[in-house]
Amino acid sequence: MSEPRSAPTVGQVVLGRRLLDLRERAGLKREEAARILRVAPATVRRMEMAEVALKIPYLQLLLKAYGVPDDEADGFVQLAEEANKPGWWQRFHDILPGWFSMYVSLEGAASLIRSYEPHFVPGLLQTEDYTRAVMRSGAVGQTSPDDIERHVALRMQRQQLLTREDAPRLWVVMDETALRRQVGGPEVMRAQIDRLLEATKLPNVTLQVAPFANGPHPGTYGPFVLFRFAMPELPDMVYSEYLTGAVYLDARTEVATHLEVMDRMAAQAATAHRTKGILRDLRKEL
Numbered sequence: 001m002s003e004p005r006s007a008p009t010v011g012q013v014v015l016g017r018r019l020l021d022l023r024e025r026a027g028l029k030r031e032e033a034a035r036i037l038r039v040a041p042a043t044v045r046r047m048e049m050a051e052v053a054l055k056i057p058y059l060q061l062l063l064k065a066y067g068v069p070d071d072e073a074d075g076f077v078q079l080a081e082e083a084n085k086p087g088w089w090q091r092f093h094d095i096l097p098g099w100f101s102m103y104v105s106l107e108g109a110a111s112l113i114r115s116y117e118p119h120f121v122p123g124l125l126q127t128e129d130y131t132r133a134v135m136r137s138g139a140v141g142q143t144s145p146d147d148i149e150r151h152v153a154l155r156m157q158r159q160q161l162l163t164r165e166d167a168p169r170l171w172v173v174m175d176e177t178a179l180r181r182q183v184g185g186p187e188v189m190r191a192q193i194d195r196l197l198e199a200t201k202l203p204n205v206t207l208q209v210a211p212f213a214n215g216p217h218p219g220t221y222g223p224f225v226l227f228r229f230a231m232p233e234l235p236d237m238v239y240s241e242y243l244t245g246a247v248y249l250d251a252r253t254e255v256a257t258h259l260e261v262m263d264r265m266a267a268q269a270a271t272a273h274r275t276k277g278i279l280r281d282l283r284k285e286l
Helices: 010-025 030-037 041-048 056-065 070-083 088-092 098-109 128-136 145-163 176-180 186-199 252-268 272-285
Strands: 112-117 169-175 205-210 224-228 237-242 245-249
Touching (some): 010 070, 010 098, 030 041, 030 056, 056 070, 088 098, 088 145, 098 145, 098 224, 098 237, 098 245, 128 145, 169 176, 176 205, 176 272, 186 272, 205 252, 205 272, 224 252, 237 252, 245 252
Parallel strands (some): 112 169, 169 205
Antiparallel strands (some): 112 224, 224 237, 237 245
16 A cells, blocks of 8 residues: 555645546546556545555556656656655644645645735744744644644744745735734734734735725635645645634635635735835834
């Protein structure tokens, strides 16, 4: 059997989709591919859906059966070996839920991240003290001092993607509620607002606040994140979190609906320029 993982890497997702495409181009059904490997059809499906790591001997047999030239097959295998390596976040497996591991992988591979947050400052823009205060509130469910510090370290390392050479564009719409809610006290909130103002100076970050005065908007159902990727094999994807887990949506109709809502919220929220003024005013109140 192929080795299971708590969550696939983006590389495994991409290669799984390529493997599915190669099989269909070769005119083979999943059952026929399974006979080549002498496994159940479910094993082929799990490889294609990135539910398991790509076992190299299986992969080599399939690529040969699909008529992939040797040089291309060698390149595919090299990519699979790289994709099978655990992501950097795997060392946080003790505190990182399996359903969120996929999120971290997608976040690191995205070219565009659009986020709506009604309750808290988005994780990629939080200060250490703000994150620590959120964790102490019991929002994650693991509130021992060691667990909290591990969560803080994970979140701070995630933020490094915003300043890397191929940094994604981050576009956030955040409700005024998230800034009015006292997390950690006035001092923590002042530092957090300073952090947001610093983030707005990054060329790849757009931050908009949805003020109370603007009334209701179509995103008030709950927070969500929309990912877009440079890789053609990966469609736009929406992440929506609930109390004990999350869902990942990639159906075109669902993604299109979330994208429309995000666009409408961005049009209704304060502009990026006006948002800076709102942040400065809020800081003065603290």
